[in-house]
Each structure stands twice: as C-alpha cells, then as structure tokens.
Amino acid sequence: MLKMSGYTGEILFVDLSSGTFRTEPTEKYAKDFLGGRGIATRILYENPDALAFMTGPLTSFVPSGSRMDVVGISPVTGLIGGSSTGGEFPVALKFAGYDGIVVTGKSEKPVFIRIEDSEVSIESAGELWGLNAFETIDTLTKDDPDLKVACIGRAGENGVKFAGIAFSHRNLASRGGLGAVMGAKKLKAIVVHGTKAVSPHDPNELMSIFEKIKESIVNSGEFLRFKDWHVNFVPTILKLKMPYFGDYEREWEKAEEAAMKAKEWFERHTVGRASCFSCPLRCWGVVNYEGETLPINLCQGTFPAVTFTLKTEDPELAWRIYRKCQSEGLDMMSATAVIAYASRLGLVRLGTEEVLELIEKIVTRQDEGNILAEGIKKASEHFGVPAVYMKGGMESWSSDVRPFVGSALAAAVADSGSVNRALYGFPEFYYHIKKEQAEMMATRFVGDVEAAYPWSYSESKVRFAVLWENLHIIADSLGVCVIALLTTPLKLWAEAYEAVTGEKIAEEELMTAAERIRTLERLFTLKHGDGRDDLSPRLFKDEPRLDKEKLEEMKRVYYSLRGWDEKGVPKPETIEKLGISGLVEL
Numbered sequence: 001m002l003k004m005s006g007y008t009g010e011i012l013f014v015d016l017s018s019g020t021f022r023t024e025p026t027e028k029y030a031k032d033f034l035g036g037r038g039i040a041t042r043i044l045y046e047n048p049d050a051l052a053f054m055t056g057p058l059t060s061f062v063p064s065g066s067r068m069d070v071v072g073i074s075p076v077t078g079l080i081g082g083s084s085t086g087g088e089f090p091v092a093l094k095f096a097g098y099d100g101i102v103v104t105g106k107s108e109k110p111v112f113i114r115i116e117d118s119e120v121s122i123e124s125a126g127e128l129w130g131l132n133a134f135e136t137i138d139t140l141t142k143d144d145p146d147l148k149v150a151c152i153g154r155a156g157e158n159g160v161k162f163a164g165i166a167f168s169h170r171n172l173a174s175r176g177g178l179g180a181v182m183g184a185k186k187l188k189a190i191v192v193h194g195t196k197a198v199s200p201h202d203p204n205e206l207m208s209i210f211e212k213i214k215e216s217i218v219n220s221g222e223f224l225r226f227k228d229w230h231v232n233f234v235p236t237i238l239k240l241k242m243p244y245f246g247d248y249e250r251e252w253e254k255a256e257e258a259a260m261k262a263k264e265w266f267e268r269h270t271v272g273r274a275s276c277f278s279c280p281l282r283c284w285g286v287v288n289y290e291g292e293t294l295p296i297n298l299c300q301g302t303f304p305a306v307t308f309t310l311k312t313e314d315p316e317l318a319w320r321i322y323r324k325c326q327s328e329g330l331d332m333m334s335a336t337a338v339i340a341y342a343s344r345l346g347l348v349r350l351g352t353e354e355v356l357e358l359i360e361k362i363v364t365r366q367d368e369g370n371i372l373a374e375g376i377k378k379a380s381e382h383f384g385v386p387a388v389y390m391k392g393g394m395e396s397w398s399s400d401v402r403p404f405v406g407s408a409l410a411a412a413v414a415d416s417g418s419v420n421r422a423l424y425g426f427p428e429f430y431y432h433i434k435k436e437q438a439e440m441m442a443t444r445f446v447g448d449v450e451a452a453y454p455w456s457y458s459e460s461k462v463r464f465a466v467l468w469e470n471l472h473i474i475a476d477s478l479g480v481c482v483i484a485l486l487t488t489p490l491k492l493w494a495e496a497y498e499a500v501t502g503e504k505i506a507e508e509e510l511m512t513a514a515e516r517i518r519t520l521e522r523l524f525t526l527k528h529g530d531g532r533d534d535l536s537p538r539l540f541k542d543e544p545r546l547d548k549e550k551l552e553e554m555k556r557v558y559y560s561l562r563g564w565d566e567k568g569v570p571k572p573e574t575i576e577k578l579g580i581s582g583l584v585e586l
C-alpha cells in the first residue's frame, strides 16, 4: 500500500499499562476520516480508553495549518471530549515522524513520553509531578528550547474535571476535562523534538495555493477584526450583547466601566502580537505585565469571561485570575462558570482576591474546592442549588448561548464536547454589531437572510448550523484553524489537500467526510451515553427566552438533514451510505 504524501504515514500507540509502543499506518483511516478529529474519533469509537492527539494532512503545510485535535472520553460528560489546539507541538510531532499519538492504559507512577525523531521512551515524571503547567514546560525545555511540550498542571494531576492540556504558556486544549484523563493515566507530559521533513505531493502547486489562501485570509473580515480586537475585545463583547454574567444573571451595572478599564489596561500593556505556526491571523495579544510576558488569546472569550462572568472590575486582578487558570491548566470557560456558581452559594465574593484562593482550593481539591472540582452539575447536585449546564453536565461556553437560537440548537445536539466546536463565527453572534455582514453571510451560505437573526427559528438557520458544524469538522480534521478555514472558500482547501496528498478531493467529498465523522460522534453518544434527549439539560430548562416547541421543531429538522430518525438515531441507510456499517451493529 502506497503512503499518501503529506501524512507521515504512522500513528504511534503508547500503552502505559505495559510500557510498550507500536505504530499503525495512518492510511488505514485517512481516506474516510481525513485526520485530526476524524481519525481520533474513529480510534476512540473502538477504544474508549484512548486519549488521541491527532494532526491532519494539512498540518504544517498551509497558512494556519498549526492544529491538532485531542479526543478522549470526557470525565465530565462520559461522552466524547474533543478540543483543538495550535501552537508548535502539532507540527513538531509531524516532523518527528508521527501523524498522531494514541495513549492507552495507565501507568502506576507518574511518567512522561519522550519522542525524538521517532525514538520513543517512557521516562519518570516523579520530579515534575506537583508542578503547574508553566513550571512543567519551563523545566522540560530548560536545556532544549526546541522541545515542544504537551502537559498537565496540578489540576489535571488532581482530576479536576475541567482541567485542560497545556501546549505552551498560551495554547491549551481546554474543554472537556482531557487534562484529568491525562492525570488519571499518570501521564504528566509528552515532549517532542522533530527534525524530519514531511514532503507534499506537489510543492510548486502547494506554494501557489499557499499564497492564495494567505491572501484570502488577510483580506477577510476576520483579519481586519483581529487588527484592533486585541485591545477592543472586551468592549466589543458588550456591543455584541452577549450575556456574560454567569448562570441566571442577566446584567451587571459595572460592565461598561469594567470594559473600558480592561481596554485601557490592554493598551498600556500590550507589546505585540503572536501567532501559532504559520498563521497570518496572529490572534494572540502579547501582554507584558510586572516583568512577565504572556500572550492572551483574543479569538475566544477567556478574558471577557474572567471580566464579566466573574465581575472583575479591576483588570489587574482579572489578569492574575487569567494567569492563575492558565498556569494551572484550567479550562477558563468552565472555571469561571463554576466560580460564578460558587458565588451564588456565598462561597466566594466575586471581584476580590477570594477568587484566586478558591481557584487554589479547586486545583488542590481542598474543602469546598473538592466538590467544585467535580464540575457544575455534580456541585449543584451536592449543594441542592440548580445550575445551568449543557449536555452531559458540561459547563456552558463562555457566554450564555440561549438568546441565540441557532447556537442553542448547536449546543443541544453537540456530541463532541463544547459547542464552540460547531459555531465559531455564527452570524447571529455578531448581528448586533455587523448587521450587513451577518445578513450577507446568511444569504450567501443558505440563501435566506433569516438565518442571521438571533431570534429566528427558521429552517434556514438549521441548515446553516449543519453546514457550519461540517466546516468545523473539516477544519479540525485537516489540521487547520477553524477561524482561518471559515475565511476562505472550501475549494481552496480541497486544492491544498490535493497538492499535499496527491489525492483529488471534491468539496462535496469533504462534506461527506464531515457527515461521516459527525454521525460517528452521534453513534458514540448512543453507545456510551444518553444522546436521545438533546434538550433535557438544565441549559434549556426554565429558560424563558427559548421557545421549547420551536426549538424541538428545529431539532427534528436538524436530525432529518443529518439522516437521523426523529429520536436522533442515525438511520441504517445513512450509516450504509457513509460507509461505516462495518463499525456498528445495525
């Protein structure tokens, strides 16, 4: 069997129970599942103990081709927990000779995996255990700055259900609690040093497509938005009218003032921009404060969540909370939701130093921190005070998605962890500040302006949600940042795939691959959890802003467009058509 260009051709399987490793050919999965999220889901489907780190065929080759997807069973939901990350680790892994790493089993003692150009060893992490993520990265790279690290902090070690995996001081595969999965395996880190070349099929053609993609990205609205987003993002969130105030609250009288203070603070302390490997969007604002330089993620809502959900008027305190979460490897979306919930119980006063103390208690599982570390659903069951959460008990995305009907639908049907794996850049999110652009997108993609309106329950919005989810899956599976993928016609990405792999692929075939991956995610939910009641979580209960009947109807349309029955179960003919009947019992 010939190896497809662009892939290294091998996936590394490490079994920590036996301390052994082996490889499997990537080609076994690549045709049907592309890479990244697709291959990782396919592997997890048959081996739920796996924690898979998978790059895609375009990782390292195209603008924004910096990504890998991390997939395992989420300790919060018991369903798929998936999270994408960028930075340099994914490219280094490919340069070391592996398209991905799949970790199974569990070590008795703390270990880390070292990969040096295909040489693999499992080493003691005894001295690293107990360090936070920043300290771990700094210790491991002290003598070799070229080493790329994926690691957990104390939160992951202690099984905090919303611990992520850190890939640098900035990149975190944050959602789904996958850091706790690493911790349960006693795997502190994976370190990679790769110097091999991975060759594309047609370098000249790829160079020409690279330039076209880059041009498309830098001329996009996204690029223009990021230019000033790095200081304006908190005020912009206010303009978006996103309810960021946590749980059942709708307003915070100091929001405007806090936003202005945050803007001034960022203007004073931002010293530049940074990006993941080969990304022209450069969406990280580099902040220098008190002698420390730290890039802050500007394309997600982490700093706004600290500011608004935690009602932190003082940007210096917000910065310290942000840094504390990041250095401990905590998912800031979940952490802020849990802390806001704790404030309702009187366990912490928001906007004060007590927040930092509570984070420490959560990370080390002291006192009430031990309950809160289990996540918002378990905490609400323990304390008997209702909380808002998504399917399986996962904390909501940074802002409350319920006033946005399409986003509420995407959250309801999600099977791969956080809803941001389906709806980045949804037009209804920015309708309030860029009405024309939102309407133009809705018209362009689904031929109906209604899909742009946050309050609309239109059928076109369901079609938009399906399309958008497919595009996210394609990005996560090709190894491209979804922010970049959405700025550029799919045709160009298909051409890049052909130039890299030598395999022709039509846009429709990419869409079919996304359908296949999405349906496999749903089958995983049905196999391992209760995916039949997508609207049951507390996110939707008692929510006056949502019309439940209309949302039910949208859900039925969504199922139908996916080829699933009225209960959300993929139909036998859909499974057959997608070529995955060999994987499931019909």
Ligand code: SF4
Pocket: 064, 066, 086, 087, 274, 275, 276, 279, 280, 281, 282, 283, 284, 299, 481, 482, 483, 484
């Ligand atoms: S858009 Fe931002 S997060 Fe995505 S690859 Fe570029 S720099 Fe990284």
